[in-house]
Amino acid sequence: MTDPLIPLRQTWPADLVARYRAAGHWRGETFPAMLRDRAARFAERTAIVGGDARWTYAELARRAEAIAAGLLARGLQPGERVVVQLGNIPAFYAVVFGLFRAGLVPVYALPAHRSTEIAHFVKKAQASAYVVADRYDGFDHRPLAREILAMDLGLREVIVVGDAQEFTALDSLAGDPAALPRQDPDPQSVAFLQISGGSTGLSKLIPRTHDDYIYSFRASNTICGITQDSVYLVALPAAHNFPMSSPGALGVLYAGGTVVLSPSPSPDQAFPLIERERVTDLGLVPPLALLWAQAAATTPHDLSSLRVLQVGGAKLTPEAARRVVAGLPVKLQQVFGMAEGLVNYTRLDDDEDTILGTQGRPISPDDEVLVVDDAGQPVPDGTVGHLLTRGPYTIRGYHNDEAANARSFTADGFYRTGDMVLRKPGGYLVVQGRAHDHINRAGEKISAEEVEDHLLAHPQVFDVAVVSIPDEYLGERICAFVIPHGEKPRPPEVKAWMRGRGVAAFKIPDQIVFVPAFDQTAVGKTSRKELRARLRADFLASETK
Numbered sequence: 001m002t003d004p005l006i007p008l009r010q011t012w013p014a015d016l017v018a019r020y021r022a023a024g025h026w027r028g029e030t031f032p033a034m035l036r037d038r039a040a041r042f043a044e045r046t047a048i049v050g051g052d053a054r055w056t057y058a059e060l061a062r063r064a065e066a067i068a069a070g071l072l073a074r075g076l077q078p079g080e081r082v083v084v085q086l087g088n089i090p091a092f093y094a095v096v097f098g099l100f101r102a103g104l105v106p107v108y109a110l111p112a113h114r115s116t117e118i119a120h121f122v123k124k125a126q127a128s129a130y131v132v133a134d135r136y137d138g139f140d141h142r143p144l145a146r147e148i149l150a151m152d153l154g155l156r157e158v159i160v161v162g163d164a165q166e167f168t169a170l171d172s173l174a175g176d177p178a179a180l181p182r183q184d185p186d187p188q189s190v191a192f193l194q195i196s197g198g199s200t201g202l203s204k205l206i207p208r209t210h211d212d213y214i215y216s217f218r219a220s221n222t223i224c225g226i227t228q229d230s231v232y233l234v235a236l237p238a239a240h241n242f243p244m245s246s247p248g249a250l251g252v253l254y255a256g257g258t259v260v261l262s263p264s265p266s267p268d269q270a271f272p273l274i275e276r277e278r279v280t281d282l283g284l285v286p287p288l289a290l291l292w293a294q295a296a297a298t299t300p301h302d303l304s305s306l307r308v309l310q311v312g313g314a315k316l317t318p319e320a321a322r323r324v325v326a327g328l329p330v331k332l333q334q335v336f337g338m339a340e341g342l343v344n345y346t347r348l349d350d351d352e353d354t355i356l357g358t359q360g361r362p363i364s365p366d367d368e369v370l371v372v373d374d375a376g377q378p379v380p381d382g383t384v385g386h387l388l389t390r391g392p393y394t395i396r397g398y399h400n401d402e403a404a405n406a407r408s409f410t411a412d413g414f415y416r417t418g419d420m421v422l423r424k425p426g427g428y429l430v431v432q433g434r435a436h437d438h439i440n441r442a443g444e445k446i447s448a449e450e451v452e453d454h455l456l457a458h459p460q461v462f463d464v465a466v467v468s469i470p471d472e473y474l475g476e477r478i479c480a481f482v483i484p485h486g487e488k489p490r491p492p493e494v495k496a497w498m499r500g501r502g503v504a505a506f507k508i509p510d511q512i513v514f515v516p517a518f519d520q521t522a523v524g525k526t527s528r529k530e531l532r533a534r535l536r537a538d539f540l541a542s543e544t545k
């Protein structure tokens with residue numbers, strides 16, 4: 001058990017700490033200090049726009065203080081973890097900065113997560129509280145909160161934005177500001193836990209410190225040209241690392257700009273907002289960028305305020321990149337990042353081939369990038385290999401997960417990203433795919449193993465292998481090869497059954513293919529990874545026949 005009162009720390013060795021400080025990457029900035037300072041400097045400027053709300057920096061800071069004091073008055077102690085599951089609503093930022101102010105540690109869940117994922121986060125983080133919206137995207141989160149509480153996982157508080165029913169309403173939180181911590185947190189302490197796109201089983205928790213995270217978006221601001229005149233649209237889920245910090249909402253708040261929240265990334269919702277708020281910057285995943293490029297051709301809305309469209313989260317092929325550039329009046333920037341740290345950008349003044357054909361280069365001169373073969377030996381530039389990295393904003397270990405840490409980090413602290421890349425001269429990376437079995441479904445990362453585990457629990461499933469299949473729209477879709485046990489279940493029933501287990505909808509297989517057996521030479525003798533590869537290859541070969 002970790003003592004909740006001891007700030008969680010990341011363990012960079014002393015020589016690297018000294019180097020990152022000396023280079024000016026880590027400046028001892030913290031989130032509470034950042035908001036306090038911006039509220040003073042930009043008091044009456046607009047910080048957040050969403051729904052009917054328009055909050056100035058002063059208003060955001062006032063709300064964060066009230067939430068912080070209110071949470072401590074409810075008995076939460078600095079250092080405790082709080083699972084935050086809010087969609088693209090202004091309260092997301094008030095809550096998160098409130099938690100920072102109180103010394104509490106947010107754990108970022110996505111709105112699509114259901115009981116299986118939330119229970120996992122509560123357990124893994126030993127969370128004491130859970131913050132939800134009453135309803136979001138047509139889903140009522142209060143019954144979900146009841147279900148989680150009934151599991152008796154140590155959760156003491158549920159805070160609800162909106163109609164709280166028997167829970168605590170966010171708006172009712174009140175406390176004594178004098179009870180708030182007088183000192184800013186240690187800049188090297190963990191500010192929050194981000195979640196990983198699971199490659200083996202359920203998501204891992206990613207501890208990010210004030211110093212490392214603030215560095216990542218401050219440096220991103222410079223690369224992406226974010227200033228106090230920037231108006232940034234959060235179209236992807238606000239809790240995801242891309243719209244949060246690359247440079248995302250936090251970068252824009254750091255610069256004194258305006259963050260506009262779109263309840264969904266659909267052109268119907270986003271285009272009117274772009275016109276009304278004169279949005280300048282935003283990030284999308286590739287399928288959405290393609291959809292937007294198409295929709296822009298016929299929209300009555302004025303999109304001329306747009307300056308930069310960032311595309312990342314999944315591979316944007318050169319052909320798709322060309323279509324995006326042709327369809328939208330913006331500068332394209334490719335972003336290849338990961339919640340664990342490393343973020344690569346094409347630079348705004350790069351030549352066209354680089355912008356269309358690569359996923360950019362790292363933020364920092366101190367990002368160390370290794371491209372190695374299966375034996376761990378560096379390969380020459382231009383050869384595909386495994387991407388390993390360490391640096392001033394890449395974690396050195398997951399929270400509370402020794403087994404994952406042994407797998408995912410080398411002895412000298414490099415993170416094994418699981419991505420296969422090719423490095424070009426100048427350090428630009430071209431992503432080739434994944435070494436692990438995970439599915440990148442329109443930017444959502446799904447572990448094949450996790451989906452298999454769910455399906456194996458179905459009484460009419462004897463065995464299953466889950467693979468990614470290339471998909472024109474999603475990039476990849478989830479395909480489950482199922483050996484039935486007795487009578488074949490109907491695919492819609494299997495999907496509904498899986499949904500009933502409390503799993504995020506994006507993890508439900510798009511396609512279920514029944515097979516009588518797996519190739520005997522592939523079972524037992526070889527790994528599940530090879531079995532999946534063989535099934536995928538056979539399936540694709542049969543499709544093109």
Ligand code: OOB
Pocket residue numbers: 196197241242246311312313314315316334335336337338339340343359417419431434440443445
């Ligand atoms: C972002 O973060 P995560 O943690 O959801 O996913 C990271 C993984 C990478 O390891 C890679 O497999 C894939 O997503 N990925 C890309 C990509 N960007 C991410 N694969 C190909 N091309 C790209 N441009 O997805 C994320 C975090 C910060 C900024 C942007 C994306």
